[in-house]
Amino acid sequence: MTGTTDSAAAGGSTPEAIMGATYRALCEHGYADLTMQDIADESDKSKASLHYHFDTKEELLLAFLDHLYDAFTDDVGTTDGDDAVERLVRFVDELLCPAERTDEPRAESSPDGPSDDGTDDDGTGGDDPNDGAGTDEFEEFQTALLEIKAQGPYVEAYREQLERVDAFVRGRVRSIVADGIEEGTIRADVDPDDTAAFVATLVDGVNTRRVALGETDGSVRNTFLAYVRENLVAPGADVAVDLDPGSDADRDTDGDATGAADGRAAAGGDD
Amino acid sequence: MTGTTDSAAAGGSTPEAIMGATYRALCEHGYADLTMQDIADESDKSKASLHYHFDTKEELLLAFLDHLYDAFTDDVGTTDGDDAVERLVRFVDELLCPAERTDEPRAESSPDGPSDDGTDDDGTGGDDPNDGAGTDEFEEFQTALLEIKAQGPYVEAYREQLERVDAFVRGRVRSIVADGIEEGTIRADVDPDDTAAFVATLVDGVNTRRVALGETDGSVRNTFLAYVRENLVAPGADVAVDLDPGSDADRDTDGDATGAADGRAAAGGDD
Numbered sequence: 001m002t003g004t005t006d007s008a009a010a011g012g013s014t015p016e017a018i019m020g021a022t023y024r025a026l027c028e029h030g031y032a033d034l035t036m037q038d039i040a041d042e043s044d045k046s047k048a049s050l051h052y053h054f055d056t057k058e059e060l061l062l063a064f065l066d067h068l069y070d071a072f073t074d075d076v077g078t079t080d081g082d083d084a085v086e087r088l089v090r091f092v093d094e095l096l097c098p099a100e101r102t103d104e105p106r107a108e109s110s111p112d113g114p115s116d117d118g119t120d121d122d123g124t125g126g127d128d129p130n131d132g133a134g135t136d137e138f139e140e141f142q143t144a145l146l147e148i149k150a151q152g153p154y155v156e157a158y159r160e161q162l163e164r165v166d167a168f169v170r171g172r173v174r175s176i177v178a179d180g181i182e183e184g185t186i187r188a189d190v191d192p193d194d195t196a197a198f199v200a201t202l203v204d205g206v207n208t209r210r211v212a213l214g215e216t217d218g219s220v221r222n223t224f225l226a227y228v229r230e231n232l233v234a235p236g237a238d239v240a241v242d243l244d245p246g247s248d249a250d251r252d253t254d255g256d257a258t259g260a261a262d263g264r265a266a267a268g269g270d271d
Numbered sequence: 272m273t274g275t276t277d278s279a280a281a282g283g284s285t286p287e288a289i290m291g292a293t294y295r296a297l298c299e300h301g302y303a304d305l306t307m308q309d310i311a312d313e314s315d316k317s318k319a320s321l322h323y324h325f326d327t328k329e330e331l332l333l334a335f336l337d338h339l340y341d342a343f344t345d346d347v348g349t350t351d352g353d354d355a356v357e358r359l360v361r362f363v364d365e366l367l368c369p370a371e372r373t374d375e376p377r378a379e380s381s382p383d384g385p386s387d388d389g390t391d392d393d394g395t396g397g398d399d400p401n402d403g404a405g406t407d408e409f410e411e412f413q414t415a416l417l418e419i420k421a422q423g424p425y426v427e428a429y430r431e432q433l434e435r436v437d438a439f440v441r442g443r444v445r446s447i448v449a450d451g452i453e454e455g456t457i458r459a460d461v462d463p464d465d466t467a468a469f470v471a472t473l474v475d476g477v478n479t480r481r482v483a484l485g486e487t488d489g490s491v492r493n494t495f496l497a498y499v500r501e502n503l504v505a506p507g508a509d510v511a512v513d514l515d516p517g518s519d520a521d522r523d524t525d526g527d528a529t530g531a532a533d534g535r536a537a538a539g540g541d542d
Binding site: 197 | 301303411424430434437464465466469475476477479480485488493497
């Protein structure tokens, strides 16, 4: 449908082109109703040639989830920041984007949530079919992803892929918290594992609510920052939990070009 | 299937018997694959007689969600406690049960989550087809509910019902927090709305993870209690955030410093 005019998709290696087509088909049709034909329609492949690579829709979706994991872990790469507290807040912002930063201009690699990318970054679907509709597409994809999550009890292989993403997220939080304890910015009595589970749960809650309720108001972020400030930050530590990419009027005009918009206001820099 | 041997289901008023059958059919088949015939099979009604009441599966499911709301709001009724902090923790426990209290004996009206009841309490499906499998049934139902949540963007009427439950949950948290501020047990600078959104998001996250990842380890509860203790409880307030229904004896027998992290330190007691 769109793949034929997308040279990246048409010219990419076959599996990558299929991944891009799968992403678009999921956005358009959701998971439950998705057929191999829908995916073929989004690519320049025939349904028969899809079946050459993947016996079933489930098998194709597994490859897609695998691809998503790679793209996601590449995308969040390392999380920079002056200290562990700043890195934690930035990492959570990356996970919550864009729902929790609705009034922020879309970043370069949108849509850019915990598990949604893998099309823009790998050249398989770079030019959005509907430009400017990135948020819609993000939400469509989150919806399909929630359907896939609801398959967790039935399709063990899906669950394993979901667990892999989750383990990555929790591992990152855990290691940031451990770093913070070591550097003295996070209290020594904070449990890195509990904190990781808490953060992962909040992120899952935000994502579920975006789909189920259409909620994108960002209010959770404020409370998350309060939680960080009062539960995690070590007494007397010289860190500021005041990164507020979504609501500060000056977030984009501080001369720090990309800075504040991505949650990169220097913690402690403005006090 | 089971309804014919269930006198409560067979003898109830028709709509109530249908609600019980719908609950059982959802647990067994999930939402996406559910047919009117599946629901008829769980009741003593014919498919034709179901259609007499409900034109479509969607219409029946809407009546079911409505019924669920009534059962849920009846069930959580008022939340008792000596103070607002205790009431908040108890309310959240009711929402998180049973996933967050896995090692606790099941309560009288289980399954008893945010939106799962409505069969045991109203006599439409009181005697579980598979006794002792309450947790399985709860998880099956949560799975179907997650599928319904994933319909939010497509079926506005589902979303409205989901929003109604959510508004109830947030309203309850908000009012408990406001009470706490007034009675002096909760800090005056706590925002009741933000707190309500935060708690509702956490609960949604726990429910999603139970389905997607099979996670029922209860670790979020500990961090929630730490959050309550350190973000909400007013300094010097004579309240203890030490309700720990699941783990009094066994969770931390090691006697180490993490005891406090388990939520049993008296909030104002140790300073």
